[in-house]
Amino acid sequence: MNELERICHDIRVNIIELAFRAGKNSAHCGGSLSAVEILATLYHKHLNWNADDLDNRDRVIISKAHASLVQYCVLESVGRLTKEELYTFEQSGSHYTVHAHKDIEKGLEFSGGSLGLGMSYAVGVAYALKEKGSKARVYVLLGDGECDEGIIWEAMMFAKHNSLSNLTVIVDHNHLQADGFVEDVLDTSNLADKFRAFGFNTLELDGHSIDELSKAYSKPSETAPTAIIAETVKGKGVSFMENKYNWHFTVLPEGKYKKAIAELNAK
Amino acid sequence: MQSDMEHKLDSSVFEGQGQIASIFNLFLPDVIQDYPNLKILSSDMSYGARLERFKAFYPEHFLNVGIAEENLIGVSAGLTSEGYKCVALAQATFITMRCYEQVRQYMSYMGYPIVLVGLSAGLVMQFMGNTHYAIEDLAIMRVLPGIEVLSPADSVEAVRAFEYAISSNKPVYIRLTGSADAPLIYDEYETYNPHKANLLKDGEDISIITTGSMVTPSLEAAKIVEQKTGKSVRVIDLHSIQPLDKETIGSCRDSELIVTAEEHYTIGGLGSVVADILMEKPNSPRLVKVGIDNKYSVVGDYGFLLQQHGLTPEGISQTILKELEK
Numbered sequence: 375m376n377e378l379e380r381i382c383h384d385i386r387v388n389i390i391e392l393a394f395r396a397g398k399n400s401a402h403c404g405g406s407l408s409a410v411e412i413l414a415t416l417y418h419k420h421l422n423w424n425a426d427d428l429d430n431r432d433r434v435i436i437s438k439a440h441a442s443l444v445q446y447c448v449l450e451s452v453g454r455l456t457k458e459e460l461y462t463f464e465q466s467g468s469h470y471t472v473h474a475h476k477d478i479e480k481g482l483e484f485s486g487g488s489l490g491l492g493m494s495y496a497v498g499v500a501y502a503l504k505e506k507g508s509k510a511r512v513y514v515l516l517g518d519g520e521c522d523e524g525i526i527w528e529a530m531m532f533a534k535h536n537s538l539s540n541l542t543v544i545v546d547h548n549h550l551q552a553d554g555f556v557e558d559v560l561d562t563s564n565l566a567d568k569f570r571a572f573g574f575n576t577l578e579l580d581g582h583s584i585d586e587l588s589k590a591y592s593k594p595s596e597t598a599p600t601a602i603i604a605e606t607v608k609g610k611g612v613s614f615m616e617n618k619y620n621w622h623f624t625v626l627p628e629g630k631y632k633k634a635i636a637e638l639n640a641k
Numbered sequence: 642m643q644s645d646m647e648h649k650l651d652s653s654v655f656e657g658q659g660q661i662a663s664i665f666n667l668f669l670p671d672v673i674q675d676y677p678n679l680k681i682l683s684s685d686m687s688y689g690a691r692l693e694r695f696k697a698f699y700p701e702h703f704l705n706v707g708i709a710e711e712n713l714i715g716v717s718a719g720l721t722s723e724g725y726k727c728v729a730l731a732q733a734t735f736i737t738m739r740c741y742e743q744v745r746q747y748m749s750y751m752g753y754p755i756v757l758v759g760l761s762a763g764l765v766m767q768f769m770g771n772t773h774y775a776i777e778d779l780a781i782m783r784v785l786p787g788i789e790v791l792s793p794a795d796s797v798e799a800v801r802a803f804e805y806a807i808s809s810n811k812p813v814y815i816r817l818t819g820s821a822d823a824p825l826i827y828d829e830y831e832t833y834n835p836h837k838a839n840l841l842k843d844g845e846d847i848s849i850i851t852t853g854s855m856v857t858p859s860l861e862a863a864k865i866v867e868q869k870t871g872k873s874v875r876v877i878d879l880h881s882i883q884p885l886d887k888e889t890i891g892s893c894r895d896s897e898l899i900v901t902a903e904e905h906y907t908i909g910g911l912g913s914v915v916a917d918i919l920m921e922k923p924n925s926p927r928l929v930k931v932g933i934d935n936k937y938s939v940v941g942d943y944g945f946l947l948q949q950h951g952l953t954p955e956g957i958s959q960t961i962l963k964e965l966e967k
Contacts, residue, residue, distance in 0.1 A: 494743070495719045496719065497719060498720045498721075501704075501720060502719060502725060525712055528706075532707070532716060535707075
């Protein structure tokens, strides 16, 4: 296990830990576990972020905001959140709720919660940065279920029309949404073809491969917005959660919690 | 800040121009150099907003996102987060309702000080029909925390309200009403103050509290009532629905009858606002709400529509006279 793989392992353990501590409030385990490598690779290897130069920071917008759980854990892994802050997740009065609340100094760019709105916001940010000549990049994480929302496609047309080459959209393509398989709920068919048709420089890769993600983050298009369709497994790393829609947002009881931790630690 | 930015206005140039053209064709091109960070964003409605001249001279200040109101507000929020001041405009019916959740999320919850301009609110879209009438926008916008809701009465007040909004760091919705040939009410207008309603005509017996396009017919209705009854009628232009000048509304308690007049449903708009304030204290006078009943209109020209809902000087005065007979 290399260093970043170890970090991804620790992030998964933290996701399970926080989900258990959330108790009856439930937590979004499935869609957080699927995005671990996507965000960990981005934050640890590619993101330009300096607390003393926030104007030039790369912006990461979690449009599938129910995955704020994994974002909090990744932010803890890069030292922007403390363990104490992390452990307030889903506790009454905490800043760190199911859907992140904007706090730029902590690395939270956007107040999420309504699907699709992060994407629209992101193209506005990218337009502004491009016009101002900033070198900062905008990364936006979408869910494949989220792509049901019409505003996603409005924003995509805007991104292409304005040649927002400073924008990278990552789709966490885990094939599951709240009610079941994406293909059964509303078949979005080949998402990569759709992104290509909308003028995006589109890459398809294994969303759990740090190497493949890293290569993709390294080579965005210089003329068009880039889309990374990341093939992932919902619930990745915990066998009884993998590919199960009912682990989208669920209580994690003690027995299952212990089983999940044991499984992760056996790897 | 606003006083620094305030521009001299020659009100006469706005005569016969209407609120939309006064702001976007006349005022904005003259002052844009004072607002280097200003962006005017539209969902394919700049021609209707009379922005052709502005776009030709200042293309760098304009952005069309296509017919996509939801994305219009999201893009405006993104631009605002990076230091631009954004005005987002479309017909009032679409910019308040098609993207209502985006308005709540970005402008109210996240607090981005976008200026939302609703064109042709009320019934002025005439033969376009009920899909194009915005007669619930005051109700749905005023409930959102932090958003100011302005409803200017004529072109001069509309220009001043717009000037205030683009100089402000608050989220604002401006509701533009009335036809292009609506007469001016104000010759002069100093700094716009959303906290202070304008007393246009004093009187002791009856108070008409009105807003937007209904201010002019209310002034005429007041004269009719005075001639027919000998009573004196006060007329107040409540040009800001949020924030509210509670003191001026409360001061009308000394009347025997309070009337509200609005080109809006009587549910949730100006009438409801005034009722809420009056009910905070005992022994308030009777309140009559003149506005649109909670039903769709029979489509026709603007005059036909106003008459249908009793929103003319004659209609308003008849409602008052009937009430006085009770």
